[in-house]
Amino acid sequence: MNMSERINGLKRKLGFRTFTFAGGIHPDDSKETTCSKSIIDLPPSEEMVFPLSQHIGAPAVPCVAVGDRVFMGQKIAEAGGYVSAHIHSSVSGEVVAIEPRMHHTGVKMNSIVIKNDGADELLPEIQPKDWRKMSVKEIVDVVREAGVVGMGGATFPTHVKLSPPPDKKIEYVIVNGAECEPYLTSDHRAMLETPEEVIEGLKILVKVFGLQEGYIAIETNKPDAIAVMEEYAAKETEIKINVVRVKTKYPQGSEKHLIKAVCGREVPPGKLPMDVGAVVDNIDTCAAIARAFMYGFPVIMRIVTVSGDCVAEPSNFRIRVGTNVEDAIKKCGGFQKPAAKVIMGGPMMGISVPDTDIPIVKGSSGILGFSEAMLHGKVKQNCLRCGKCVEGCPMNLLPNVIKEALAADDTEKLEKLNVTDCIQCGSCAYVCPAEQNPLQSVRTARAKLMKQKQEVKK
Amino acid sequence: MSNLNVNEKLIVTESPHVRGRSTTSSVMFDVVVALIPALLAGTIFFGYRALVVTAVCVLFSVLSEWCWCRILKKPSTIGDFSAVVTGLLLAMNLPVTMPLWMAAIGSVFAIIIVKQFFGGIGHNFMNPALAARAFLLTSWAAAMTTWTEPFTKLSFWSNVDAVTTATPLSLVKEGATGNMPSYINMFIGNMAGCIGEVSALAILIGAMYLVYRHIISLRIPLTYIATVAVFTFIFGGRNGFFTGDPLLHVLSGGLMLGAFFMATDYVTTPYTKKGQIIFGFGCGLITAVIRLYGGYPEGVSYSILLMNVATPLIDRFTAPKRFGAVKEKKEKEANC
Numbered sequence: 001m002n003m004s005e006r007i008n009g010l011k012r013k014l015g016f017r018t019f020t021f022a023g024g025i026h027p028d029d030s031k032e033t034t035c036s037k038s039i040i041d042l043p044p045s046e047e048m049v050f051p052l053s054q055h056i057g058a059p060a061v062p063c064v065a066v067g068d069r070v071f072m073g074q075k076i077a078e079a080g081g082y083v084s085a086h087i088h089s090s091v092s093g094e095v096v097a098i099e100p101r102m103h104h105t106g107v108k109m110n111s112i113v114i115k116n117d118g119a120d121e122l123l124p125e126i127q128p129k130d131w132r133k134m135s136v137k138e139i140v141d142v143v144r145e146a147g148v149v150g151m152g153g154a155t156f157p158t159h160v161k162l163s164p165p166p167d168k169k170i171e172y173v174i175v176n177g178a179e180c181e182p183y184l185t186s187d188h189r190a191m192l193e194t195p196e197e198v199i200e201g202l203k204i205l206v207k208v209f210g211l212q213e214g215y216i217a218i219e220t221n222k223p224d225a226i227a228v229m230e231e232y233a234a235k236e237t238e239i240k241i242n243v244v245r246v247k248t249k250y251p252q253g254s255e256k257h258l259i260k261a262v263c264g265r266e267v268p269p270g271k272l273p274m275d276v277g278a279v280v281d282n283i284d285t286c287a288a289i290a291r292a293f294m295y296g297f298p299v300i301m302r303i304v305t306v307s308g309d310c311v312a313e314p315s316n317f318r319i320r321v322g323t324n325v326e327d328a329i330k331k332c333g334g335f336q337k338p339a340a341k342v343i344m345g346g347p348m349m350g351i352s353v354p355d356t357d358i359p360i361v362k363g364s365s366g367i368l369g370f371s372e373a374m375l376h377g378k379v380k381q382n383c384l385r386c387g388k389c390v391e392g393c394p395m396n397l398l399p400n401v402i403k404e405a406l407a408a409d410d411t412e413k414l415e416k417l418n419v420t421d422c423i424q425c426g427s428c429a430y431v432c433p434a435e436q437n438p439l440q441s442v443r444t445a446r447a448k449l450m451k452q453k454q455e456v457k458k
Numbered sequence: 459m460s461n462l463n464v465n466e467k468l469i470v471t472e473s474p475h476v477r478g479r480s481t482t483s484s485v486m487f488d489v490v491v492a493l494i495p496a497l498l499a500g501t502i503f504f505g506y507r508a509l510v511v512t513a514v515c516v517l518f519s520v521l522s523e524w525c526w527c528r529i530l531k532k533p534s535t536i537g538d539f540s541a542v543v544t545g546l547l548l549a550m551n552l553p554v555t556m557p558l559w560m561a562a563i564g565s566v567f568a569i570i571i572v573k574q575f576f577g578g579i580g581h582n583f584m585n586p587a588l589a590a591r592a593f594l595l596t597s598w599a600a601a602m603t604t605w606t607e608p609f610t611k612l613s614f615w616s617n618v619d620a621v622t623t624a625t626p627l628s629l630v631k632e633g634a635t636g637n638m639p640s641y642i643n644m645f646i647g648n649m650a651g652c653i654g655e656v657s658a659l660a661i662l663i664g665a666m667y668l669v670y671r672h673i674i675s676l677r678i679p680l681t682y683i684a685t686v687a688v689f690t691f692i693f694g695g696r697n698g699f700f701t702g703d704p705l706l707h708v709l710s711g712g713l714m715l716g717a718f719f720m721a722t723d724y725v726t727t728p729y730t731k732k733g734q735i736i737f738g739f740g741c742g743l744i745t746a747v748i749r750l751y752g753g754y755p756e757g758v759s760y761s762i763l764l765m766n767v768a769t770p771l772i773d774r775f776t777a778p779k780r781f782g783a784v785k786e787k788k789e790k791e792a793n794c
Contacts, residue, residue: 375469386724421781430477
């Protein structure tokens with residue numbers, strides 16, 4: 001046990017109620033527009049698009065052909081390797097094309113296009129499964145078959161996370177309910193409206209790792225979610241569920257920083273959470289795991305927050321994967337002022353898209369429409385050396401020094417500044433009064449070092 | 459294509475897509491606001507001439523910044539309010555009897571020599587206002603150490619032969635502790651001294667505003683003041699160790715103003731947390747040494763300037779611990 005872990009334990013004994021990490025920032029959370037709005041089911045589009053790469057790892061390989069009729073829930077693409085995930089149709093209908101289509105990253109990506117027949121005819125094989133009677137291997141197989149990936153946005157295939165090498169003993173299973181990105185309230189609503197799915201998912205995870213207890217970490221700005229989860233935790237008889245209050249601070253929901261807050265352990269540079277005995281899964285991922293057993297459903301839908309100042313009626317939706325983003329925006333009353341920027345995900349780490357004619361994928365946690373007024377009009381000025389970026393950096397980097405070293409083309413210095421540790425949370429860029437955008441320098445520095453390494457290898 | 463109400467071309471940038479509200483101008487403006495109580499206190503105790511000196515300093519600071527940008531054909535930077543802050547801070551550090559032309563020269567020195575010669579805002583290695591004060595003190599020592607009692611009537615053009623008096627710290631230096639103002643007078647600022655430094659109360663109000671607005675952290679000011687208090691208590695007494703008067707040292711001279719407004723200047727102080735503590739301690743130590751053993755009665759300006767120079771070195775050796783690095787080290791030790 002290291003020092004900070006002991007301190008964490010002591011704090012818990014002394015009755016401290018909230019836990020966190022050092023650094024971080026306090027952006028305006030702007031969640032009030034959607035945090036009290038119930039999740040609405042959004043009807044799927046007429047034409048559904050399923051990009052073959054909705055996850056980290058190898059793209060999936062289509063296992064249907066143009067002209068095939070598919071059921072809702074039917075597998076349409078096979079995982080392209082171990083670190084990859086299956087893709088399932090979220091509607092019943094006909095495969096009309098397998099061709100490159102626009103994707104939220106701004107490039108065209110090979111996608112399966114299905115014409116929705118509106119019948120929602122479910123694949124007959126879809127049946128609830130009892131995980132209590134299954135072995136760990138069988139459970140992981142079900143999760144893999146369901147195509148579950150990290151639905152907080154990272155989209156790392158979950159079955160890989162659930163199969164750590166035998167020498168890595170997992171001691172902490174943490175459900176990530178921090179939801180520290182401003183605007184997003186999808187996890188918050190899921191905890192309020194489908195708590196049984198979250199709890200069931202956690203119980204399955206706890207069984208997979210052979211543990212007796214699990215953790216749900218929630219930021220203190222969601223007291224209603226904390227209350228609901230505590231209520232369920234108190235009722236729970238099979239395992240012990242610890243609801244951990246974590247400080248409302250960005251990026252509290254970062255995997256490494258959530259582990260730091262809950263366990264007091266720090267994931268070493270270049271290592272994975274499993275190296276410190278922890279596994280973190282997002283709320284929606286946990287619910288997806290639960291649905292794979294409770295109803296036998298693969299990942300064919302997810303919860304998405306549609307918000308931003310342009311959106312007439314910001315809402316939370318349960319959206320089928322493959323649905324056109326424009327349909328979701330229209331359901332919210334469309335854009336009431338011209339949108340200058342549309343973001344998939346949160347405003348801190350999301351991706352701004354060049355086109356709204358794109359599908360919802362497994363990792364889409366939010367759609368934000370920002371008008372001109374929301375774009376910051378900050379002008380770049382000299383660095384004040386105020387140190388706000390240093391104070392805010394959750395990875396304890398020196399963003400200002402990295403920027404200087406990059407500007408001076410001092411590669412030797414850059415190598416010592418741990419640029420690869422950066423989690424691209426954007427805290428430094430957010431707080432900088434002089435609009436220096438240190439994150440952009442860190443990205444450039446990182447690319448530069450990588451390129452150099454490759455050249456050395458040659 | 460889409461029939462949504464979107465601009466013809468959506469803007470695509472890398473994340474993050476939002477920014478905090480704080481800008482260089484907003485930060486500097488907050489400092490200006492925070493200095494208003496100290497300026498008001500100075501005006502109440504020393505009369506309207508305090509305002510005149512301040513106006514001259516601010517005017518010449520801003521003018522010299524504007525001229526510099528004009529001559530170098532650079533976009534004007536007076537909009538960031540940093541020149542206003544420099545002028546204000548310099549005025550706070552001057553006695554109310556200061557001849558106006560000297561105040562003007564000090565302002566020009568602060569902006570042109572200390573700030574712009576090194577590349578403008580963000581690049582100066584010393585606090586411009588303090589460097590200008592040091593320059594004025596060495597150039598016109600008499601004018602810089604001519605003190606008047608509060609509520610003395612002064613003429614508009616400097617009145618150096620007005621009834622002069624001594625600051626509490628020079629009384630200490632001379633050993634004439636009999637005429638010392640009471641602590642309460644020292645706290646509210648009813649004593650001789652520079653325009654902005656006398657009223658601890660006013661400075662604290664301003665400092666609270668800066669802390670509330672997250673402009674400054676208390677790491678440097680508190681370490682600084684605590685260090686001065688401890689050292690003057692231990693070594694400052696006439697009857698041996700631990701008989702000093704820390705309260706006198708904290709409330710008199712430029713310590714409060716220096717600790718909250720000058721030692722927290724972003725540009726010239728460390729950006730690491732550890733570094734800030736070291737900076738505060740160093741300032742405190744040097745201040746106490748100058749006050750107790752040095753030739754000058756006051757050492758706040760010099761201590762901060764000296765530590766300003768040490769700042770790059772402090773930053774270099776106090777980089778925060780790499781996230782997750784503790785374990786790595788232990789593993790290495792275990793492997794050895």
